[in-house]
Amino acid sequence: MKLHGGILTILLSLLFIAEFICISESTQPPFSCDTSNPQSHSFKFCQTNLPIPLRARDLVSRLTIDEKISQLVNTAPGIPRLSIPAYQWWSEALHGVADAGPGITFQGGAIHSATSFPQVILTAASFDQKLWYRIAQVIGTEARAVYNGGQAKGMTFWAPNINIFRDPRWGRGQETPGEDPLVTGKYAVAYVRGVQGDSFQGGMLTHGQLKASACCKHFTAYDLDNWKGTDRFSFNAQVTKQDLADTYQPPFRSCIQEGRASGIMCAYNRVNGVPNCADRNLLTGTARQQWGFHGYITSDCDAVAIIRDNHKYVKTPEEAVADVLKAGMDVDCGSYLANYTKSALQQKKITETEIDRALHNLFSVRMRLGLFNGNPNKLLYGNIGSNQVCTKEHQDLALEAARNGIVLLKNSARLLPLSKKTSSLALIGPNGNNANVMLGNYNGPPCISVEVLKALKSYVQNTVFHQGCNAVNCTYAAINDAVNTAKGADYVVLAMGLDQGEEREYLDRVTLTLPGQQESLITAVANAAKKPVILVLFGGGPVDISFAKYNPKIGSILWVGYPGQAGGIALAEILFGDHNPGGRLPITWYPKDFIKVPMTDMRMRADPSSGYPGRTYRFYNGKKVFPFGYGLSYSTYSYSFVHVSQSSIYMRNLTATQSAETSYGVRYLSVSDISTESCENAKFSAVVGVENSGEMAGKHPVLLFMRQEKLNSDTPAKQLVAFESISLEAGSKAEIEFTVSPCDHLSNANEEGLMVIEEGSRFLIVGDKEYPFNIVV
Numbered sequence: 001m002k003l004h005g006g007i008l009t010i011l012l013s014l015l016f017i018a019e020f021i022c023i024s025e026s027t028q029p030p031f032s033c034d035t036s037n038p039q040s041h042s043f044k045f046c047q048t049n050l051p052i053p054l055r056a057r058d059l060v061s062r063l064t065i066d067e068k069i070s071q072l073v074n075t076a077p078g079i080p081r082l083s084i085p086a087y088q089w090w091s092e093a094l095h096g097v098a099d100a101g102p103g104i105t106f107q108g109g110a111i112h113s114a115t116s117f118p119q120v121i122l123t124a125a126s127f128d129q130k131l132w133y134r135i136a137q138v139i140g141t142e143a144r145a146v147y148n149g150g151q152a153k154g155m156t157f158w159a160p161n162i163n164i165f166r167d168p169r170w171g172r173g174q175e176t177p178g179e180d181p182l183v184t185g186k187y188a189v190a191y192v193r194g195v196q197g198d199s200f201q202g203g204m205l206t207h208g209q210l211k212a213s214a215c216c217k218h219f220t221a222y223d224l225d226n227w228k229g230t231d232r233f234s235f236n237a238q239v240t241k242q243d244l245a246d247t248y249q250p251p252f253r254s255c256i257q258e259g260r261a262s263g264i265m266c267a268y269n270r271v272n273g274v275p276n277c278a279d280r281n282l283l284t285g286t287a288r289q290q291w292g293f294h295g296y297i298t299s300d301c302d303a304v305a306i307i308r309d310n311h312k313y314v315k316t317p318e319e320a321v322a323d324v325l326k327a328g329m330d331v332d333c334g335s336y337l338a339n340y341t342k343s344a345l346q347q348k349k350i351t352e353t354e355i356d357r358a359l360h361n362l363f364s365v366r367m368r369l370g371l372f373n374g375n376p377n378k379l380l381y382g383n384i385g386s387n388q389v390c391t392k393e394h395q396d397l398a399l400e401a402a403r404n405g406i407v408l409l410k411n412s413a414r415l416l417p418l419s420k421k422t423s424s425l426a427l428i429g430p431n432g433n434n435a436n437v438m439l440g441n442y443n444g445p446p447c448i449s450v451e452v453l454k455a456l457k458s459y460v461q462n463t464v465f466h467q468g469c470n471a472v473n474c475t476y477a478a479i480n481d482a483v484n485t486a487k488g489a490d491y492v493v494l495a496m497g498l499d500q501g502e503e504r505e506y507l508d509r510v511t512l513t514l515p516g517q518q519e520s521l522i523t524a525v526a527n528a529a530k531k532p533v534i535l536v537l538f539g540g541g542p543v544d545i546s547f548a549k550y551n552p553k554i555g556s557i558l559w560v561g562y563p564g565q566a567g568g569i570a571l572a573e574i575l576f577g578d579h580n581p582g583g584r585l586p587i588t589w590y591p592k593d594f595i596k597v598p599m600t601d602m603r604m605r606a607d608p609s610s611g612y613p614g615r616t617y618r619f620y621n622g623k624k625v626f627p628f629g630y631g632l633s634y635s636t637y638s639y640s641f642v643h644v645s646q647s648s649i650y651m652r653n654l655t656a657t658q659s660a661e662t663s664y665g666v667r668y669l670s671v672s673d674i675s676t677e678s679c680e681n682a683k684f685s686a687v688v689g690v691e692n693s694g695e696m697a698g699k700h701p702v703l704l705f706m707r708q709e710k711l712n713s714d715t716p717a718k719q720l721v722a723f724e725s726i727s728l729e730a731g732s733k734a735e736i737e738f739t740v741s742p743c744d745h746l747s748n749a750n751e752e753g754l755m756v757i758e759e760g761s762r763f764l765i766v767g768d769k770e771y772p773f774n775i776v777v
């Protein structure tokens, strides 16, 4: 279409005016209850001295039915007659404030970027709860700054992703803290407390006021995106009560009970036939009643529509609407509830009370965020400005997280660290000159962009780069050219692995090998290089790199995950010895034949009768490329058990509860029968000594495991009990005191999904040291 010149000019000037209005509007954050508006004095919901439940009830009572229905979706319109602005429930902040949801914009205001931390799977590899908390604090601060600057339409962030990284092929495993329920739960708690403005220890939120709102997702047993034609929108996860109880649910329970998350998201998939968002037992029974959840529950985007369209769980849209509202879901990411709630009401499938219940939760969270307290610039967090985004401290923290996450997987003959006097380097590989690959997914624009190439050049000016492959999928490799580049250099660094083209939301992998010609390229370059080469692997999910592990011409291997805005710098610091690597794998690295296991099989426990190998370090009984917790350092660390306060734990003396016997003849106590006080009294301490006997200072995560002497079909091979990261100077020692709680750490689920403590001998394990003890029930 061709526009007449005059009209064009008018249109352009209109556009200019529109833009101007837009900009002037966007410099002020949206809020209700402006004290300069006389009307607001008459509203009880504006009276900040009243309790939030009362204010929320007052507000909901003032709404017409159409206004009520309009608020049940993520893009909630304003209600001008009550001076309530529009609200956007959907914002993202997985590893930094992101514009991956519609709630946040980095345009039209003072803030154009935010600190981009490593993708969560790498941050998890630091096994450092304090670091996780500090990162989350920064995310909360930058989120507030974005809001105060008028660039946020909401303050509800849909992170963290705390599903268990159950299968190595999962495209979104990168977003999670890995495969262990304890680690994942601790990560959830640290993230939620940091983002919401709570203290590290928790319990400090003033009047429930939130700095920003965190949301634990995806509830529950969601860890398949799209594998060989099975997709998350129609997947029916068959999950045993046992696996739910000690694998899938514990992170969500921690997130709610200890983290006090103000949001949860119900997942797309069904669990044992019931779509999560329509599952009253899950949302109301488990989350709200059993775990005391008080926040809001959102659907994943379009998760209500798919209940009918994909799962075929109900016949009409109104039935889907009724099911989710009755189940306890509050807000629909999508438009289904806006479109079909009225007719559901007319068809008497729901009552207005059920709508009010949801609205009460929704407005309570908006009130806790301070959005109904008048001008937020005058309130708590109101002074957080754009100068608190991408500060030096925040960016240093992104660097610290990348440094402490990166995992050294191989370092033959101490090839690393390289001398800073190295005269020439060759950098080869499709991830070598791409800053974007380091951001993973659900990212915002980073404060800085530094490619690996640029970071290496700051150490060795004479660094030549060759991409080696056409792309990360490496459908074509320029092997001869890469080999020639390699031959000319003192040392060769290969930047290989995965990217979002290989693993992402809605794309699970179907193999565990490196993409395309990568392996051939690496091997050819290693053969041609003057010295053993250094292989750097990007990616969230594990790769079977046995060929490299056993090839003496590949001297060192590092896994860098998706290391965030400072990842290239951190890698260079590690290669040249300015930082001593200490990260440890938060996931098992399986061999490539693991793909014979259907990704759709949710069972954690092995089934010897069918050859099913089980999943994760807790239950998988097959060969591993690298085990959970694996990670080297430039130092060597040794451990000892200094003191364990009890060698026999008489649970029977601590509780009046009767023990029972399992079908395989082991006595046990049910944790739910033991009082909180008895659980408290049963705790004992284990003091572990750690020594850095190397020549470099280092930060080292210490992992304390437990194993049962006699394994049976219910019990894991071993289980993480506690972990802590400790900084040690070269040649120095320290002691860490861990608290072991039999109820929490020495229990496992039985087939009925009850957590039980079995009688018998156990061992505490740290590194190569074991300490025996006994449980008597």
Ligand SMILES: *[C@@H]1O[C@H](CO)[C@@H](O)[C@H](O)[C@H]1NC(C)=O
Residues within 6 Å of the ligand: 305, 334, 335, 336, 339
């Ligand atoms: C809801 O209605 C709007 C407007 O008619 C339409 O664009 C949208 O697709 C509908 N959404 C659903 C999920 O039916």
Ligand SMILES: *[C@@H]1O[C@H](CO)[C@@H](O)[C@H](O)[C@H]1NC(C)=O
Residues within 6 Å of the ligand: 471, 472, 473, 474, 475, 501
């Ligand atoms: C390989 O990646 C490139 C760049 O992303 C893309 O254009 C191409 O389609 C991919 N090839 C295959 C076979 O996936």
Ligand SMILES: *[C@@H]1O[C@H](CO)[C@@H](O)[C@H](O)[C@H]1NC(C)=O
Residues within 6 Å of the ligand: 650, 653
């Ligand atoms: C617990 O009871 C056993 C006997 O059942 C006894 O030998 C032991 O001393 C008691 N332990 C404690 C700590 O009371």
